[in-house]
Amino acid sequence: xxxxxxxxxxxxxxxxxxxxxxxxxxxxxxxxxxxxxxxxxxxxxxxxxxxxxxxxxxxxxxxxxxxxxxxxxxxxxxxxxxxxxxxxxxxxxxxxxxxxxxxxxxxxxxxxxxxxxxxxxxxxxxxxxxxxxxxxxxxxxxxxxxxxxxxxxxxxxxxxxxxxxxxxxxxxxxxxxxxxxxxxxxxxxxxxxxxxxxxxxxxxxxxxxxxxxxxxxxxxxxxxxxxxxxxxxxxxxxxxxxxxxxxxxxxxxxxxxxxxxxxxxxxxxxxxxxxxxxxxxxxxxxxxx
Amino acid sequence: xxxxxxxxxxxxxxxxxxxxxxxxxxxxxxxxxxxxxxxxxxxxxxxxxxxxxxxxxxxxxxxxxxxxxxxxxxxxxxxxxxxxxxxxxxxxxxxxxxxxxxxxxxxxxxxxxxxxxxxxxxxxxxxxxxxxxxxxxxxxxxxxxxxxxxxxxxxxxxxxxxxxxxxxxxxxxxxxxxxxxxxxxxxxxxxxxxxxxxxxxxxxxxxxxxxxxxxxxxxxxxxxxxxxxxxxxxxxxxxxxxxxxxxxxxxxxxxxxxxxxxxxxx
Numbered sequence: 374x375x376x377x378x379x380x381x382x383x384x385x386x387x388x389x390x391x392x393x394x395x396x397x398x399x400x401x402x403x404x405x406x407x408x409x410x411x412x413x414x415x416x417x418x419x420x421x422x423x424x425x426x427x428x429x430x431x432x433x434x435x436x437x438x439x440x441x442x443x444x445x446x447x448x449x450x451x452x453x454x455x456x457x458x459x460x461x462x463x464x465x466x467x468x469x470x471x472x473x474x475x476x477x478x479x480x481x482x483x484x485x486x487x488x489x490x491x492x493x494x495x496x497x498x499x500x501x502x503x504x505x506x507x508x509x510x511x512x513x514x515x516x517x518x519x520x521x522x523x524x525x526x527x528x529x530x531x532x533x534x535x536x537x538x539x540x541x542x543x544x545x546x547x548x549x550x551x552x553x554x555x556x557x558x559x560x561x562x563x564x565x566x567x568x569x570x571x572x573x574x575x576x577x578x579x580x581x582x583x584x585x586x587x588x589x590x591x592x593x594x595x596x597x598x599x600x601x602x603x604x605x606x607x608x609x610x611x612x613x614x615x616x617x618x619x620x621x622x623x624x625x626x627x628x629x630x631x632x633x634x635x636x637x638x639x640x641x642x643x644x645x646x647x648x649x650x651x652x653x654x655x656x657x658x659x660x661x662x
Numbered sequence: 663x664x665x666x667x668x669x670x671x672x673x674x675x676x677x678x679x680x681x682x683x684x685x686x687x688x689x690x691x692x693x694x695x696x697x698x699x700x701x702x703x704x705x706x707x708x709x710x711x712x713x714x715x716x717x718x719x720x721x722x723x724x725x726x727x728x729x730x731x732x733x734x735x736x737x738x739x740x741x742x743x744x745x746x747x748x749x750x751x752x753x754x755x756x757x758x759x760x761x762x763x764x765x766x767x768x769x770x771x772x773x774x775x776x777x778x779x780x781x782x783x784x785x786x787x788x789x790x791x792x793x794x795x796x797x798x799x800x801x802x803x804x805x806x807x808x809x810x811x812x813x814x815x816x817x818x819x820x821x822x823x824x825x826x827x828x829x830x831x832x833x834x835x836x837x838x839x840x841x842x843x844x845x846x847x848x849x850x851x852x853x854x855x856x857x858x859x860x861x862x863x864x865x866x867x868x869x870x871x872x873x874x875x876x877x878x879x880x881x882x883x884x885x886x887x888x889x890x891x892x893x894x895x896x897x898x899x900x901x902x903x904x905x906x907x908x909x910x911x912x913x914x915x916x917x918x919x920x921x922x923x924x925x926x927x928x
Contacts, residue, residue: 418790421794423793443797446795447796449794451791451794453787453790455787457784457785457786457787457788457790457791459784459785459788460783461733461734461783462728462732462783466728466732469728470728471791471795473724474795474796474797475795475796476795476796476797518791
C-alpha cells in the first residue's frame with residue numbers, strides 16, 4: 374500500500390496553508406513535526422479528504438482518493454485535533470453511532486466497541502454521557518473511534534494532547550502494536566512522544582516539507598551543533614538573543630542551558646549528544662543559529 | 663484433438679477470441695481455486711472507484727434510533743404538552759381558542775424543539791468525524807432533518823385528528839397545519855444556516871409561541887383563516903413544501919461544505 378501526495382497545495386484566500394507538498398508514505402509510522410501554523414492540520418485534513426486540494430493530488434496505490442471515495446474511507450481512521458461528539462450520547466452509544474457510519478454491522482459494532490472501550494480504559498464509564506467527560510477521556514474516545522474499522526491508514530492529529538503521562542505511555546504502546554503493515558501519520562507537539570513512536574519524521578514549515586528522514590538520521594544532522602553550558606542569569610539573557618535555546622535547567626551554580634549553534638557559542642560550552650528536541654529547536658527554534 | 667480443444671472448437675468463437683486462446687496456450691497458467699479467485703475479487707473490489715455511498719444504504723431506522731434515543735427530557739416534555747393539547751381538544755370544544763388557531767400555533771413546535779435539542783448537544787467538530795466515514799454527510803443530515811419532520815408529523819397528526827372532532831372543516835385544518843409546519847420549518851432551517859448554536863432558534867420558538875398566542879386570538883385573524891379558500895391554502899401548502907425541501911437540501915449541504923471549505927478549526 375502506497376499513499377502518494379503529489380505537489381499538493383491548499384490556499385485559504387491569500388494564505389497558502391500547504392505549499393507544494395510531495396510525499397510517499399508506505400507502511401510505517403510517520404511523525405509530522407512543525408510549529409503552530411505550519412500546515413500540519415490542513416495537510417492531514419487533505420489526506421483524509423475533508424478538504425480538497427487547491428492543486429495537486431493524493432493517490433492510494435495510484436488511484437486518486439476522491440475517485441476511491443468510500444473504498445478509501447473504509448481503510449481510514451482519523452482522529453482530529455478537536456474531538457467533536459454528541460454530548461448527550463453515552464461513550465458506548467457514540468462509538469456505536471460512528472461504527473454504523475463506518476459500515477460495521479450491529480454484531481461487529483457491539484464486539485468492537487466493547488473491545489476498544491477496554492483498550493482505552495473507559496469500560497467503567499461506557500454508559501456515562503460524553504458531556505461529563507474530561508478532555509483526556511474525550512481524547513481516548515477519539516482514539517477508540519479511530520480504530521473501529523481496523524484501518525489501514527491512521528491519521529492522528531495531536532492524539533496525546535491532554536493525556537496524562539500514564540495514558541500517553543498506554544497510547545504509545547497501543548500504536549506500537551498497531552503500526553505493523555499500516556500507514557500511520559501522527560502529529561504532536563510532544564517531541565518525546567515522536568521519538569518513541571515515529572520511524573520517520575516529516576518536518577513542515579510554512580506549509581512546505583523542510584525535510585523527511587528517519588529519526589536517527591535527523592538527529593545526526595545536528596550532531597556537533599548542540600552545546601551545554603552553565604550560565605548566570607545575565608549571560609543567559611544576552612545569549613538567548615543570539616542563539617536558539619533548547620532545554621534550560623536551574624542549578625545551584627546557575628542555569629544549565631542547551632544551546633543550538635553551528636559554531637561553539639561560548640568558551641565554557643561543551644558539545645553534547647543531540648536528541649530529537651534539539652532537531653526541532655534547530656529547524657524551528659528561531660532565526661539565530 | 664484433446665477434450666479441451668474439442669470444447670473450444672465447439673464454441674462458435676470468432677477469430678480474435680481464438681487468437682487469444684492460442685496465445686494463452688503458450689503459457690502455463692496455474693489454476694486458481696475458487697477461494698483464491700474470491701479473495702482476489704474482494705481485494706480488487708476495494709480499489710474500484712466508488713464515490714460517496716448513499717446514506718440510504720445505511721438503514722433509515724438506524725439513524726432514527728440514534729437520533730431519537732438521545733433526546734433530552736425537556737424535548738419529551740415539550741412533545742407531551744402538545745399531545746396534552748390534543749387530549750384537551752378531544753375533551754372540550756375549547757371556546758376560548760379556535761381549534762384551528764391552536765393547531766396552527768403548535769404545528770411546527772416539535773420540529774423546532776427537535777433541532778434545538780440536536781444543536782444544543784452537538785459539537786460542530788463532529789462533522790469532521792462523520793465526513794471520514796463511508797456515507798455521504800449531506801445525505802446523512804438530510805436524513806436527520808427528515809427524521810425531525812417525520813417526528814413532527816407523527817406527533818401533530820393525532821392532535822389534528824383530535825381537533826377535527828371539534829372542528830369540522832377537516833381539509834382546512836390539515837392544509838393550515840401542514841403549511842405552517844413546512845413554512846416555519848423553512849424559517850427554522852434558514853436560522854440554522856446563520857447560527858452556530860441553538861440560541862437564535864430558541865428565541866425564534868419563544869417569539870412564535872408568544873406572538874402567535876396573541877395574534878391568533880384576534881377575531882379578525884381567526885376570521886381571515888376561516889375564510890381563505892381551500893385552493894389558496896393548497897397553493898400556500900405547495901409553496902411552503904417546495905421552500906422547505908429546497909432549504910433542507912441546502913442546509914444539509916451547507917453543513918458538509920462548512921468543513922470542506924475550511925470552516926472547521928483550521
